Amino acid sequence: MSPNSGTDIGTAARAGSAARRVPAVMVLAGLALAPFVLGSYAVGTLSRILVLALLAMSVNLLTGLTGLATLGQSAYFGVGAYTAAIVARKLTDVGVVQLLAAAAVSALVATATGWLAVRARGVVFLMLTLAIGEIVYSAAVNWKSLTNGTDGMSGIPPVVPLPGMPALELDGLVYFYVLAVFLVLFAMVAHLAGTPFALALRGIRDNEDRMRAIGYPTRRYALTVYGGAGALAGAAGALWVSVQRFVSPGDAGFEIAALALLAAVIGGSGRIWGACAGAALVWLTRDYLGNLEVVDGHGKLLLGALFVTAVYTLPRGLTGIRVPRGLRSVAWPSRKRTA
Amino acid sequence: MIDPDLLEPLDLLELRGVSRDFGSFKAVDAVSLAVRAGTRHAVIGPNGAGKSTLFSLISGTLPATAGSLLLDGRDVTRLPVNRRVGLGIATTFQHSSLFMRETALENVLLAVVRRAGSGLGIGRPLRSRRTALARAHALLDQVGLPSRHDTPAAELSHGERRQLEVAVALATEPRLLLLDEPAAGMSPVETARLTEVVAALPGEVTVLLIEHDLDMVFELANVVTVMHLGRHLTTGSPAEVRASPEVQAAYLGTMEVTR
Numbered sequence: 001m002s003p004n005s006g007t008d009i010g011t012a013a014r015a016g017s018a019a020r021r022v023p024a025v026m027v028l029a030g031l032a033l034a035p036f037v038l039g040s041y042a043v044g045t046l047s048r049i050l051v052l053a054l055l056a057m058s059v060n061l062l063t064g065l066t067g068l069a070t071l072g073q074s075a076y077f078g079v080g081a082y083t084a085a086i087v088a089r090k091l092t093d094v095g096v097v098q099l100l101a102a103a104a105v106s107a108l109v110a111t112a113t114g115w116l117a118v119r120a121r122g123v124v125f126l127m128l129t130l131a132i133g134e135i136v137y138s139a140a141v142n143w144k145s146l147t148n149g150t151d152g153m154s155g156i157p158p159v160v161p162l163p164g165m166p167a168l169e170l171d172g173l174v175y176f177y178v179l180a181v182f183l184v185l186f187a188m189v190a191h192l193a194g195t196p197f198a199l200a201l202r203g204i205r206d207n208e209d210r211m212r213a214i215g216y217p218t219r220r221y222a223l224t225v226y227g228g229a230g231a232l233a234g235a236a237g238a239l240w241v242s243v244q245r246f247v248s249p250g251d252a253g254f255e256i257a258a259l260a261l262l263a264a265v266i267g268g269s270g271r272i273w274g275a276c277a278g279a280a281l282v283w284l285t286r287d288y289l290g291n292l293e294v295v296d297g298h299g300k301l302l303l304g305a306l307f308v309t310a311v312y313t314l315p316r317g318l319t320g321i322r323v324p325r326g327l328r329s330v331a332w333p334s335r336k337r338t339a
Numbered sequence: 340m341i342d343p344d345l346l347e348p349l350d351l352l353e354l355r356g357v358s359r360d361f362g363s364f365k366a367v368d369a370v371s372l373a374v375r376a377g378t379r380h381a382v383i384g385p386n387g388a389g390k391s392t393l394f395s396l397i398s399g400t401l402p403a404t405a406g407s408l409l410l411d412g413r414d415v416t417r418l419p420v421n422r423r424v425g426l427g428i429a430t431t432f433q434h435s436s437l438f439m440r441e442t443a444l445e446n447v448l449l450a451v452v453r454r455a456g457s458g459l460g461i462g463r464p465l466r467s468r469r470t471a472l473a474r475a476h477a478l479l480d481q482v483g484l485p486s487r488h489d490t491p492a493a494e495l496s497h498g499e500r501r502q503l504e505v506a507v508a509l510a511t512e513p514r515l516l517l518l519d520e521p522a523a524g525m526s527p528v529e530t531a532r533l534t535e536v537v538a539a540l541p542g543e544v545t546v547l548l549i550e551h552d553l554d555m556v557f558e559l560a561n562v563v564t565v566m567h568l569g570r571h572l573t574t575g576s577p578a579e580v581r582a583s584p585e586v587q588a589a590y591l592g593t594m595e596v597t598r
Contacts, residue, residue, distance in 0.1 A: 195465060206440055216453055
C-alpha cells in the first residue's frame, strides 16, 4: 500500500457514496409516490413496514452496533404504543405530542430495565431481554384499568401531526405522516452512526475489556444506547397506533420482538438501510406469502425457512451482498500530510 | 521550607506489600516496589514468576487480595481500570487485544477521543473532529505504521499489531506505560523496530515492561526488577542484576545471556 492509501480510500468512499445516492433517491421517490399508485391496503402495509423498520433499526443499535442480541424491544415498542394510545384518548390527538410522550416513557422504562440487563452479555442478556418482554406483555394483559386487557384499546382518534393541521383520516395521508417521522428518525440514527459514540459501541462489541483498558466506562455506554434504542422503539410504537388506531397486548408480544430481531439479522449489521430492507422482506413474507392459498396460512413456516436460509447464505446480511472489503461505513476525510 | 521532591526523586508508582492469591496459590506474594518517574523499568523472571499477574494488579484488571498501590502518592488500589487509565496508567497486552474489525486509525481514535472529552461523543461526527483525527494519524506514524492507517486490525501482521497496541496505549496520554511482553512472537526485525519506538518515547512517559527477550530488556531498561515464584527478588541497574549471584541462581542460570 502506498503512504497515501488513506487519501485514496477516503476519495473512493466519497465517490462511492455519491454513486450510492442514486438508489437512495430512487427509493425515496418510490416511497413518496407509493400512495398515488398503490391501493389502500398496500399503503397500510407500507406504513407498517416503515414502523417495523424503525423497530428493526432500534434492534440493530443493540444487536448490530453494540453486539447485544435482544428479544426485548417489543417491550418498549408496546410501552410506546400504549403511552401514545392513552395520550391520544385522554389528552390530545396531536401526533408529535404522542410521539414525544411515547419516546420519553419508553426511554425511561428502557433505562430502568436496562440497568439490570446491561450487566449481562450474550445469551444471558438475550434471556433477560426476553423476560422483560414477557413482563411487559403480561402487564398489557393484566393491568386492565390502564390497558383494557386483551380487548385492547380502540376509539383512538385520527392523528393530527402538528397542532393546527387537519386530522388524517385517509390511509395515504397517515402514510405520509409515518414516512416523515421515519425519515427524521432515520437521519438521526444515520448521524449517530458517524459519531465517536457509535465507534465506541463498535469497540464494546469487538473487545469490551480493551475498551475499559483505554478508559471507557462501557456499562454507561451500553445503558445509554439501551435507553436510546428504547426511545426509538417507543416512537415506532406511537406510529403503530397512528396507523392501526388500535392497540392490544399482541403489539407488545413475542412475535413483534422476533420479527424485529429477524429483520435486523437478515438486514445485516453493516448499514442502517439493511435493517429497513430486512423489515420489508420479513413483513412482506409474513403478510403476502402467508395469504397465498398455496401455502395456506403457513406464513410463519416460510418465515422460519427464510430466516434459516438467510443466516446460512448471507452471514453478513443483505448489506453484505455487494459491499467490497475495506470500504467502510464512514468515510474519513483524507489526512493532512505535510510531507 | 525545602521541597521534599528535591531531596528524593519522585516515585510515580509505589507497590506496598501487594499480593494476589488464586485459592491457596500465591501468584504475587507481598511485592513492594517503587517505579521512579521517567525510568525504563523492566520486570523479568522465569515463567510463573507472577509478572503478568503483577501487571494486571497495576492496570486494575485484577483486584489485589492484599497490599496497596499508589500512583503519585494517591491510593489507587480500589479504582477500576477505566479510572486508572484516566489517572495515566496505560497497558498493552501480551496477547494482542485490538478492535479487529476496525481500522488501525479507528483503533487509535477510540483512545484519542476518550482522552479528549469526557462526554459520550454523541454530538459532532468523527469526520469533523480534525484535532482527534490529526492526533490519531500522528500516533500511527510515530509507532511506525505510516501506510497502514486504513487497514483493519485483523489484516495487520503480528508485529504491526504490537505497534498498533503501543499507539493505542500512547493515545491515552499515559504517564505510566505498561508493556506486557511487547516482543513476544516477533521476528528480530520487528523486535528491533519496536525497541526503537519504545526507546524514542518522551521522558514524561515512564515505561514498565515485562519481557523475555533479554537483549531488548538490557537495551531499553535502566532499572531491572527480578521476580521469582511470586516474590520480588531484587531490583537494580542492568549491570547489578546481571552480576547478582542470587539472580543467576533463580533465573539467569537457566538462560543464555549473550551480552
